[in-house]
Amino acid sequence: MTLWGGAFEGGGDARAPLFRRFNDSLRFDRALLAQDITGSIAWATALHRAGVLDHDECGRLTASLEDLGCSVAADPHFAPDAEDEDVHSLVERLLVERLGPLGKKLHTGRSRNDQVSTDLRLWCREQIDTRIGEIRALQASIIGGAERHRHAILPGYTHLQRAQPVLFAHWCLAYVEMLDRDAARLADARARLNLCPLGAAALAGTAYPIDREQLARDLGFDGITPNSLDAVSDRDFVLETLSTLATVGVHLSRCAEDLIIYATGEFAFVTMDESVTTGSSIMPQKRNPDALELIRGKAGRVVGAWVSLATTLKGLPLAYNKDMQEDKEPLFDAMDTISMCLGIMSIVFSGLTVHEERTRQAAMLGYANATDLADYLVGKGVPFRDAHEYSGRAVRLAQSRGVAIEELSISELQAIAPEIEPDIYDRISLDAVLARRDVPGGTAPGRVHEALVGAKHRIEAAMQGGASTP
Ligand code: ARG
Numbered sequence: 001m002t003l004w005g006g007a008f009e010g011g012g013d014a015r016a017p018l019f020r021r022f023n024d025s026l027r028f029d030r031a032l033l034a035q036d037i038t039g040s041i042a043w044a045t046a047l048h049r050a051g052v053l054d055h056d057e058c059g060r061l062t063a064s065l066e067d068l069g070c071s072v073a074a075d076p077h078f079a080p081d082a083e084d085e086d087v088h089s090l091v092e093r094l095l096v097e098r099l100g101p102l103g104k105k106l107h108t109g110r111s112r113n114d115q116v117s118t119d120l121r122l123w124c125r126e127q128i129d130t131r132i133g134e135i136r137a138l139q140a141s142i143i144g145g146a147e148r149h150r151h152a153i154l155p156g157y158t159h160l161q162r163a164q165p166v167l168f169a170h171w172c173l174a175y176v177e178m179l180d181r182d183a184a185r186l187a188d189a190r191a192r193l194n195l196c197p198l199g200a201a202a203l204a205g206t207a208y209p210i211d212r213e214q215l216a217r218d219l220g221f222d223g224i225t226p227n228s229l230d231a232v233s234d235r236d237f238v239l240e241t242l243s244t245l246a247t248v249g250v251h252l253s254r255c256a257e258d259l260i261i262y263a264t265g266e267f268a269f270v271t272m273d274e275s276v277t278t279g280s281s282i283m284p285q286k287r288n289p290d291a292l293e294l295i296r297g298k299a300g301r302v303v304g305a306w307v308s309l310a311t312t313l314k315g316l317p318l319a320y321n322k323d324m325q326e327d328k329e330p331l332f333d334a335m336d337t338i339s340m341c342l343g344i345m346s347i348v349f350s351g352l353t354v355h356e357e358r359t360r361q362a363a364m365l366g367y368a369n370a371t372d373l374a375d376y377l378v379g380k381g382v383p384f385r386d387a388h389e390y391s392g393r394a395v396r397l398a399q400s401r402g403v404a405i406e407e408l409s410i411s412e413l414q415a416i417a418p419e420i421e422p423d424i425y426d427r428i429s430l431d432a433v434l435a436r437r438d439v440p441g442g443t444a445p446g447r448v449h450e451a452l453v454g455a456k457h458r459i460e461a462a463m464q465g466g467a468s469t470p
Contacts, residue, residue: 109208146172162366193237200231249299273351305330
């Protein structure tokens with residue numbers, strides 16, 4: 001049974017089986033069951049207010065919908081054998097089965113077009129709140145890792161060449177910042193999508209005197225969509241949500257890539273806990289970073305979700321077109337994928353061990369203090385161009401021995417530049433080099449400590465305040 005069979009000779013049941021499978025969306029839009037019921041309860045109340053349903057009718061519809069809502073909440077596989085066209089048809093059929101002709105009154109003045117947009121906005125809103133919570137939990141886990149290894153020094157890289165030393169905690173905080181912006185972007189997308197389309201009906205606006213503002217308030221929306229054509233054909237709220245999820249995916253992927261490199265035998269900077277690694281069926285020595293590789297890989301699929309919907313929407317005339325049904329699977333998949341990635345990354349950080357001796361050694365042998373030696377010579381009156389040259393020579397000599405610059409003797413250094421005095425060792429030690437990056441946002445330990453405390457407070461406050469709820 002379809003919702004639209006009246007004008008069809010076969011009552012809509014003449015559809016070819018392959019076309020039914022092609023057309024029907026219940027398989028995936030059943031994810032919107034709870035939202036469809038919530039929206040329907042509010043719609044029944046709005047119809048009552050508009051004088052379309054009497055008090056008793058509204059009460060019976062509402063009670064039956066609430067009862068249905070309880071069954072749905074109790075059973076994740078609710079109505080597994082249903083063969084309805086979509087989630088809206090399923091809810092309506094069940095209502096008619098329970099209430100008879102009264103069930104058929106609910107769809108007065110409403111279309112599946114404004115209904116599906118409402119359901120999807122309600123769904124996005126809830127999911128975004130949960131994702132923001134997951135982002136906060138991941139940030140807390142990253143900060144936990146930074147605190148466990150608060151003294152660890154890493155070589156910082158540009159072009160994946162060792163450039164200047166940074167604190168491991170500074171590296172951690174870089175990802176905390178990215179995730180802060182991601183949470184803000186999600187909250188922003190939520191604010192923009194939190195408008196109620198109900199009352200737009202199919203495309204031109206409902207012909208019943210619905211109090212749209214009150215209806216929007218009942219559903220926890222911040223207001224109503226101002227244009228009925230736009231209300232039913234806008235999917236840029238899905239697109240914006242997907243683009244934000246894609247950015248989260250990209251950030252997690254970069255972090256995963258850093259850690260995959262750091263966990264190689266060649267770097268051996270970090271070890272991941274066994275709970276997020278796998279072995280090889282043939283090479284007993286291997287510990288593979290599958291969790292991180294999947295995070296990196298799945299970012300592609302989330303970016304793909306955005307591309308998929310953008311491509312679907314770009315040629316669509318106003319208003320609703322069935323193409324728009326293709327918005328759901330990418331959205332559901334991307335939400336689910338990012339949720340898992342955030343959770344897995346949290347586990348990775350809670351079990352991450354930094355080999356501090358090894359990273360310190362790598363930072364020293366990266367000759368990250370060559371600039372500081374040049375700066376020292378400039379301080380002694382040597383022109384920068386010459387200072388750069390002398391410092392380069394010191395690097396070459398140290399490299400030929402496999403030692404750090406500060407491991408060369410004073411006479412070796414003075415043979416390169418007589419201006420060098422024994423105070424050089426204090427100036428170019430790893431700790432001195434770090435301490436000198438003492439600007440806001442720099443890697444000097446004091447600054448990083450401040451940033452860590454600040455981030456921790458910010459995230460704790462955000463977690464306590466909870467994600468925004470309607
Ligand atoms: N399943 C449809 C979708 O997701 C619901 C809206 C159907 N509207 C229609 N006019 N056929 O887009």
